[in-house]
Amino acid sequence: MWVPLVLLSLGAVFAGWLLHGLFIGADQAAFWHGAIFTASDNTVLEDAEHVPAIVSLLPTIVGIAGLVMSYWFYVLSPGLPGQLAQRFQPVYQFLMHKWYFDELYDFVFVRPAMWLAREFWHVGDEKIIDGVPNGLAALTADGSEQVVRIQTGSIAVYAFTMLIGLVVLISVFVMFR
Amino acid sequence: MLAGLPLLSILTFLPLVGAGIIAIIPGDAATTGNTARWTALWTTLVVFLLSLLLWTGFDQHVAGYQFTERVTWLPDFNVAYSVGVDGISVLFVLLATVLMPLCILASWESVHERVREYMMAFLILETMMIGMFVATDFILFYVFFEGVLIPMYLIIGVWGGPRRVYASFKFFLFTFAGSVLMLLALLAMWFHAGTTDITALTRTGFPPQMQFWLFLAFLASFAVKVPMWPVHTWLPDAHVEAPTAGSVILAGVLLKMGAYGFLRFSVPMLPQASAQFAPLMYALGVIAVIYTSLVALAQTDMKKLIAYSSIAHMGIVVIGIFTFDVQGIEGALFQMLSHGIVSAALFLCVGVIYDRMHTREIARYGGLAVRMPAYATVFMLFTMASIGLPGTAGFVGEFLVLVGAFQVSFWLALLGSFGMILGAAYMLYLYRRVIFGALTKPDLRSILDLSPREVAVFAPLVVLTLWMGIYPSSFTHYFNATVSAMVTQHQAALAVPHAVGLAAR
Numbered sequence: 001m002w003v004p005l006v007l008l009s010l011g012a013v014f015a016g017w018l019l020h021g022l023f024i025g026a027d028q029a030a031f032w033h034g035a036i037f038t039a040s041d042n043t044v045l046e047d048a049e050h051v052p053a054i055v056s057l058l059p060t061i062v063g064i065a066g067l068v069m070s071y072w073f074y075v076l077s078p079g080l081p082g083q084l085a086q087r088f089q090p091v092y093q094f095l096m097h098k099w100y101f102d103e104l105y106d107f108v109f110v111r112p113a114m115w116l117a118r119e120f121w122h123v124g125d126e127k128i129i130d131g132v133p134n135g136l137a138a139l140t141a142d143g144s145e146q147v148v149r150i151q152t153g154s155i156a157v158y159a160f161t162m163l164i165g166l167v168v169l170i171s172v173f174v175m176f177r
Numbered sequence: 178m179l180a181g182l183p184l185l186s187i188l189t190f191l192p193l194v195g196a197g198i199i200a201i202i203p204g205d206a207a208t209t210g211n212t213a214r215w216t217a218l219w220t221t222l223v224v225f226l227l228s229l230l231l232w233t234g235f236d237q238h239v240a241g242y243q244f245t246e247r248v249t250w251l252p253d254f255n256v257a258y259s260v261g262v263d264g265i266s267v268l269f270v271l272l273a274t275v276l277m278p279l280c281i282l283a284s285w286e287s288v289h290e291r292v293r294e295y296m297m298a299f300l301i302l303e304t305m306m307i308g309m310f311v312a313t314d315f316i317l318f319y320v321f322f323e324g325v326l327i328p329m330y331l332i333i334g335v336w337g338g339p340r341r342v343y344a345s346f347k348f349f350l351f352t353f354a355g356s357v358l359m360l361l362a363l364l365a366m367w368f369h370a371g372t373t374d375i376t377a378l379t380r381t382g383f384p385p386q387m388q389f390w391l392f393l394a395f396l397a398s399f400a401v402k403v404p405m406w407p408v409h410t411w412l413p414d415a416h417v418e419a420p421t422a423g424s425v426i427l428a429g430v431l432l433k434m435g436a437y438g439f440l441r442f443s444v445p446m447l448p449q450a451s452a453q454f455a456p457l458m459y460a461l462g463v464i465a466v467i468y469t470s471l472v473a474l475a476q477t478d479m480k481k482l483i484a485y486s487s488i489a490h491m492g493i494v495v496i497g498i499f500t501f502d503v504q505g506i507e508g509a510l511f512q513m514l515s516h517g518i519v520s521a522a523l524f525l526c527v528g529v530i531y532d533r534m535h536t537r538e539i540a541r542y543g544g545l546a547v548r549m550p551a552y553a554t555v556f557m558l559f560t561m562a563s564i565g566l567p568g569t570a571g572f573v574g575e576f577l578v579l580v581g582a583f584q585v586s587f588w589l590a591l592l593g594s595f596g597m598i599l600g601a602a603y604m605l606y607l608y609r610r611v612i613f614g615a616l617t618k619p620d621l622r623s624i625l626d627l628s629p630r631e632v633a634v635f636a637p638l639v640v641l642t643l644w645m646g647i648y649p650s651s652f653t654h655y656f657n658a659t660v661s662a663m664v665t666q667h668q669a670a671l672a673v674p675h676a677v678g679l680a681a682r
Binding site for chain 1: 350468472
């Protein structure tokens with residue numbers, strides 16, 4: 001396991017020193033050969049050479065500070081991180097939950113999406129869209145149940161119905177003749 | 178060798194012969210069941226091998242119909258038995274013939290009752306499907322288009338789940354109600370043009386006022402088949418209740434009938450009305466994509482989730498068709514083919530674990546990767562293909578449709594691409610809940626990985642998914658000439674709206 005780590009650390013330590021000239025230094029235009037386009041009035045690489053010394057050194061300083069701090073926290077006095085977490089609970093929780101970004105996304109995107117999904121499914125699909133054919137089917141079934149009552153089987157009722165029909169027919173015929 | 182051989186008729190009616198043989202097998206239920214399985218498998222395999230002659234013999238540079246046959250059928254009404262394939266239909270015939278043997282294999286052990294009738298229903302279904310794609314006469318098309326309903330109705334209603342009767346009635350009534358309006362449109366077109374030959378009808382040029390009503394009648398029929406929002410609710414029910422192989426054919430081939438209808442009838446025969454209605458179709462397509470993708474996210478039943486994802490994918494297809502653009506239409510065709518393979522495979526994936534556990538509840542699974550590594554791999558490939566990962570079949574179609582949509586409107590492409598994002602959400606969510614996590618359910622501890630029969634079912638689909646994703650040109654070359662001709666014709670028809678109609682009179 002340590003062989004790849006050593007190889008990678010060699011790169012980490014020496015890559016900047018080796019490739020500086022090609023990537024961002026004097027030879028960068030020849031190296032990128034148009035793959036990275038730089039406008040003629042863009043001097044950002046040039047400007048980067050002239051920042052105050054503290055800016056250039058800052059990554060190194062922060063890196064070493066991190067080394068010192070982790071040595072202090074995890075080797076010299078391993079109880080300290082626990083105590084700090086106890087003392088500064090809110091800060092600890094905030095960092096622990098990655099600035100609450102997952103919770104934020106859950107609140108802004110996931111919950112509304114799932115709510116909308118359930119509404120579309122249960123109300124949109126099941127109540128409204130399926131309500132039309134199911135309602136029509138129920139209406140037909142109920143309606144025929146009512147209509148069935150007319151068929152009593154009694155000849156007297158049928159004869160009476162025919163008589164009414166005949167009266168209506170003759171009335172219409174007389175009225176519109 | 179091919180000269181004089183009525184290949185398309187053989188492909189169409191050979192399954193019917195197989196069904197006839199199964200019908201007359203003597204013996205008790207166990208022996209007839211076994212013979213029926215083998216007869217169905219061999220019939221579908223022979224049909225598949227014969228259909229490869231279409232793959233090799235089809236001339237990709239010809240835009241019109243090939244392998245044509247024509248026999249006068251009802252001479253008084255100018256109706257003929259005429260069949261042929263062009264770039265739009267040829268690959269759908271192959272899709273049907275590829276999926277059919279896999280369906281028979283997938284039902285090998287899961288169907289125990291009325292095996293003879295089951296296999297007959299599938300073979301009759303194959304006849305109807307192939308006949309529908311090769312018909313070049315409107316009456317003949319209508320006969321096959323409606324004929325598909327009968328075996329599918331029986332497959333859902335007899336071999337389905339607990340709510341099978343409700344689902345099969347819903348399936349039948351939804352699709353049939355739309356089709357009746359298409360029959361009216363068909364009659365109107367016949368009275369106007371005096372023929373039912375599809376090529377002749379395409380050249381007729383109907384007056385714009387008539388096109389308006391004809392388009393609505395076609396829309397009623399095809400929108401239900403696609404299915405488009407808001408007439409999609411029959412599909413989840415049908416899928417949930419159908420046996421695995423029924424879902425495979427339903428998603429793989431039957432869903433393509435509606436979009437095929439748009440491409441075969443609405444767009445070429447009614448160019449003005451199609452252009453006029455295009456915004457409505459975009460709107461319905463976009464709604465379908467976003468609405469059903471969201472609904473898919475909330476599902477607790479695996480089959481229902483995939484059914485809703487099918488509706489979303491078909492929404493992309495509808496958008497693609499109505500861009501009237503070569504890329505858009507080719508993308509729609511490619512999306513139909515890839516969806517035919519991928520959704521069929523996903524339903525088979527559900528079938529694999531359903532056969533073992535007899536439940537489709539997502540919550541009943543979890544951690545299957547531990548016991549079923551091969552299954553997890555196959556399922557992952559098709560999940561990725563459904564999402565549209567580059568390198569799989571799903572990507573090419575969606576990409577081409579979005580390219581086509583972009584030329585229509587930036588907003589159409591943007592809203593359409595929501596489907597891909599939501600697709601990733603619901604498919605990965607499904608995959609995580611079923612495959613990953615700890616294997617805590619006690620009855621899952623002894624679940625078995627894919628059997629050799631199941632590997633044989635998945636292998637061709639895996640190959641096709643990767644082939645379509647890595648080298649799509651082998652497929653797009655088939656429809657390029659036809660689609661280009663169609664788009665040119667459409668633009669010409671729009672440029673001179675009345676000249677075509679006058680010339681035909």
